[in-house]
Amino acid sequence: MNKLPEGCELRVSNLEFQPLRTLARAGVKPLPGRLSFYPDRQAALADL
Numbered sequence: 607m608n609k610l611p612e613g614c615e616l617r618v619s620n621l622e623f624q625p626l627r628t629l630a631r632a633g634v635k636p637l638p639g640r641l642s643f644y645p646d647r648q649a650a651l652a653d654l
Contacts (some may be wrong), residue, residue, distance in 0.1 A: 607640055615639055615641070617653075618642070618650075619646055619650045
């Protein structure tokens with residue numbers, strides 16, 4: 607996340623359970639305004 611340009615947000619959607627679980631075990635958590643997780647693309651775009 608340190609390399610993400612200021613003012614940009616990464617929105618991750620449609621992750622299968624296993625990759626999502628791996629991210630959670632690695633301590634990756636949503637960061638308001640920087641990193642968000644959504645169940646599908648529609649939800650990610652609706653939250654803009």
